[in-house]
Structure formats: C-alpha cells, structure tokens
Amino acid sequence: MAKLLMGKEVSARIKAELKAEVEELKKQGINPGLAVIIVGEDPASQVYVRNKELACEACGIYSEKYALPEETTQEELLKLIDTLNKKESISGILVQLPVPKHIDEKTIINAIDPKKDVDAFHPVNVGKIMVGNYDFVPCTPAGVMELIKESGIDVCGKECVIVGRSNIVGKPQAMLLLHQNGTVTICHSKTKNLKEKTKNADILVAAVGIPNFITGDMIKEGAVVIDVGINRLENKKLCGDVEFESAEKVAGAITPVPGGVGPMTIAMLMKNTVKAAVVNQSK
Ligand code: NDP
Numbered sequence: 001m002a003k004l005l006m007g008k009e010v011s012a013r014i015k016a017e018l019k020a021e022v023e024e025l026k027k028q029g030i031n032p033g034l035a036v037i038i039v040g041e042d043p044a045s046q047v048y049v050r051n052k053e054l055a056c057e058a059c060g061i062y063s064e065k066y067a068l069p070e071e072t073t074q075e076e077l078l079k080l081i082d083t084l085n086k087k088e089s090i091s092g093i094l095v096q097l098p099v100p101k102h103i104d105e106k107t108i109i110n111a112i113d114p115k116k117d118v119d120a121f122h123p124v125n126v127g128k129i130m131v132g133n134y135d136f137v138p139c140t141p142a143g144v145m146e147l148i149k150e151s152g153i154d155v156c157g158k159e160c161v162i163v164g165r166s167n168i169v170g171k172p173q174a175m176l177l178l179h180q181n182g183t184v185t186i187c188h189s190k191t192k193n194l195k196e197k198t199k200n201a202d203i204l205v206a207a208v209g210i211p212n213f214i215t216g217d218m219i220k221e222g223a224v225v226i227d228v229g230i231n232r233l234e235n236k237k238l239c240g241d242v243e244f245e246s247a248e249k250v251a252g253a254i255t256p257v258p259g260g261v262g263p264m265t266i267a268m269l270m271k272n273t274v275k276a277a278v279v280n281q282s283k
Helices: 007-027 043-059 074-086 105-111 123-131 139-151 170-179 194-198 261-282
Strands: 033-039 062-068 092-095 159-163 183-187 203-206 224-227
Touching (some): 007 043, 007 139, 007 261, 033 043, 033 074, 033 261, 043 062, 043 261, 074 105, 092 261, 139 170, 139 224, 139 261, 159 170, 159 194, 170 183, 170 203, 183 194
Parallel strands (some): 033 062, 033 092, 159 203
C-alpha cells in the first residue's frame, strides 16, 4: 500500500511556521499583506479565493479582497492593479484566474509589479525561474516539491515525468525538478506512447485536467505519484487526474484528491506573500 502524502497536514505545518515568522516580522515593522482580486462569479474561483482569505487569517497576514462584477472592463482592472502596485500595505497581488473572456489574461499578468507577483506568473519571474535565481516559485509546483520532499525521495538523478505543459503547472514544475537534478520528461496531448513514458517515472506528476486519466497500469512499481488535477464530476465529487484506487496499489507514495496538492498551493501562496514583504522591504 502506498504512503499517503497528506498535503492538508503538511500545509497546516507550513502555515503554523509562517504564523510564527509573521509575528517576528511584525516586531521588525514588516507587515505582509495580500490583495486578492476576483472578477465575476465563477463558483470554483469563489471557493479558492475564500480559502486564500482564510489562510491569510491563519498566518496573521493582512488581506484585502476585491470582488469585481463580471462586466468590469480591462481598464478598470488595470487601474486597480496600478493602485495596489503602489500601495505600501500590500506586498502581494493575486488576480484569480481565469478572468472573463473580454479581459486579456496576459495584459493583466504583465501589469502586476513583479516584486508583488506572488503567483510568479509575470514574465520576469518566469525568466528568473528558468535561470534558477528566483524570489517566488509558482505556488502549485512549489507545493508539489514540498510533497516530494515529504515522500523522502531524493530527486537527484531520478526519472521525473510530468504529464501536462501549462505555464501554471507543467512547465515551471519541470524547471523545479531540473534544478534539483531530476531527469525530466514533459508529456502533453501530442506525446506518443504516453504509457511507456509514465511507466518509466520514479516521480510522476499528473497535471492534465482529465478525471482518472493516469491508471495503475501506467505507473512504475514504487513510484512517487503526485496528482495535481482537481476535477468536479457530475455527482459533484472532486477527483484527480490519477485513478487513485488502481494507482495506490502500485505507487510507493501518492497524493489524495482532495487534501493533497490543493492545500499546498495555498500554503505556498502564503510563503510567497511573506517573502514579498521581506524582499520589498530590502529593495
Ligand atoms: P491545462 O488545461 O492548462 O493543461 C493541461 C495539459 O494537459 C496540457 O499541457 C495538455 O496538452 C495536457 N493534456 C491534455 N490531454 C492530454 C492527453 N490526452 N495526454 C497527455 N497530455 C494531455 O491545465 P492546468 O495545467 O492549468 O491544470 C491541470 C489540472 O490541475 C486541472 O485539473 C486543474 O484544475 C488542476 N490544477 C490544480 C491546482 C491545485 O492547486 N491543485 C492548481 C492549478 C491547476 P497540450 O499542451 O498539448 O494541450
């Protein structure tokens, strides 16, 4: 039976450590603050934003929420970002994605001051991750790295296979694994013989967005399997990109969904917000 990598527990530990760190920083006059902007009524996004607010509270981080109506124009959103870029009490800015279709996501990401870009989506931060000299790591891949550490496996020299090549998960994940000397393969929808690739993985990261896509027969005996996927089924239940039942029989360690990568993403956002407060203070 595979070891369960409980992101929920690890994230609680990280948030408790951050709370203590924030208390110390406040004594030095450094007050981390996060601004979260949400445009529209997407129910999943509403839940994510609420969880981020709660995490701020748990860590003693000041937070501001801007819930804007669906019809908000790009200009209005850019104006708010500009205000927050200049606002001293705010060290981190997050725009919950996706934004409505009439707003250009890239323009919005590019407008956030890279020093306050706690999601690490701005091209400046993406470039820094590429060269391995970064302040912020994108939250989901950073959370995955923490869970891999939790599994006890050393990434150095391991075959690491990522299924998915999004800018948010797959690509930065590949960089982080590479920085730890993993041998990295990135798979996507045009990959041929996918099973052959996944079966070779000592560390397998699934970020596909298709429920139960990775099955036990695609996994090498003893592999560490990290399921980034969050999919809502018709019966409203959440499920990952990995078919848990068949995978846990083969894997050495595996993340559950929910309670795996999801909570880690939020913990890493808190970490980035605290880091932003420190980094901005020293610049
Ligand atoms: P995207 O839709 O942006 O990317 C999905 C990737 O999967 C693409 O690269 C795509 O390939 C690849 N893919 C699709 N079909 C196949 C296939 N048949 N075989 C191999 N690869 C395939 O998704 P995200 O990266 O944004 O998210 C992935 C999942 O992770 C989703 O379930 C999402 O909800 C979840 N997620 C969870 C987070 C968390 O905190 N736990 C945070 C972010 C996302 P191609 O590029 O060729 O199209």
